[in-house]
Amino acid sequence: MENRVYLTGAGPGDIELLTLKAARVISEADVIIYDKLANPEILEMAKKDCQFIFVGKESGNHSVPQEEINEIIYQSALKYSNKVIVRLKGGDPFVFGRGGEEAIYLHQRGIKFEIIPGISSSVAVPAYAGIPVTHRGITTSFRVVTGHETPNKKISQIEWQTFLNDETIVFLMGLHNIGLITSKLMSLGKRKDYPCAVVSKGTTKEQKVVVGTLEDITQKAKDLPTPAIIIVGEVVNLREQVKWFD
Structure with a gap:
């Protein structure tokens, strides 16, 4: 062998x-x-x-x-x-x-x-939070982005300017950079009241979900522990109807 x-x-x-x-x-x-x-x-x-x-x-x-x-x-x-x-x-x-x-x-x-392969937190954690990453009539696509890269560094591999459509964006490993991420998105033209959520320790008994907007999610999520993911998109508004794990 x-x-x-x-x-x-x-x-x-x-x-x-x-x-x-x-x-x-x-x-x-x-x-x-x-x-x-x-x-x-x-x-x-x-x-x-x-x-x-x-x-x-x-x-x-x-x-x-x-x-x-x-x-x-x-x-x-x-x-x-x-x-x-x-x-x-x-x-x-x-x-x-x-x-x-x-x-x-x-x-x-x-x-x-x-x-x-393992089930990725990029799809499983939103599901456990009651947030579909795609939904007919809202968005037909989603992207998974590292949140570990600093959005304002001189050379970025992330094409931030393409984030202005209604595609769902899932940031992994981004909690420490959430202020930079949300500020970058707003500076590019995303409206301040655009829905977003942070899910901490998703799919576990310690799961916590905070829902807000690009303008206030940084403050709302400041006490959440890692690991956590950030979900940006209109699909966040579906949580009240779809949430089940809470």
Whole structure:
């Protein structure tokens, strides 16, 4: 049996949103390399003799740099030959999870891997907040944007000028930059009363939802803990009719 690493999405928080394939490889794993954002209850599904390696990666506090995480995964695959190595990542490995970097690192070193997608918080958390990311007659599309990039930096990879239509915008990892994000959108022409929401610890028992406008959401959400997502769009107004998890 050759070495194989499973780059596995843990989903957005609710353990029941874990996929069947992810649950299977976790139960078979000999080594699990896991993130801060992965629900710790998931680890209880592992074998008693499974080795756990915590890489402590969370927004604003990367206790283990990504380059070192890549090497930890690689070295684990070398050390534990003929074993099941699971790299457990919150959400989906490829949605701002840097799973692509880890896959390329392994490919360049001859290590076989599989990608196990996870349900992304970009769709699951709005759903648990009662906010459809698309809705007929309101918006036919949505985009997922990193909120970790500072909107006013000199060179931005985000095309802010294209955010003026009625597309739903979901910002991940953006709570610390929410004031900059909302100010940027208003400066580009989004009206001040444009609906938006912040959902903290979505899909978990600690979920909190704050609804407001671009003008006041920063103040309203100032005491919410991370992880949190920001949803900007007219679909936020549907929450009163669609909310169910509260």
